[in-house]
Amino acid sequence: MRELGGLPGVEKVAADHKTQVVRLTLDVEKMSPDEARKQLERAGFPAH
Numbered sequence: 001m002r003e004l005g006g007l008p009g010v011e012k013v014a015a016d017h018k019t020q021v022v023r024l025t026l027d028v029e030k031m032s033p034d035e036a037r038k039q040l041e042r043a044g045f046p047a048h
C-alpha cells in the first residue's frame with residue numbers, strides 16, 4: 001500500500017484485507033483513473 005500512497009495524484013489509500021478491496025482517492029489533475037489502474041496492477045492488485 002505504501003507504494004501506492006506515495007504516487008503523485010494519490011490522495012488516500014484504504015485497504016480492506018478481509019474483502020481484498022483497495023480504494024484510492026485521486027487528484028485526476030495529477031493521475032488519470034487509467035494510470036491508477038495500471039499502478040494497482042503493477043502493485044499486484046487486479047483492478048476492476
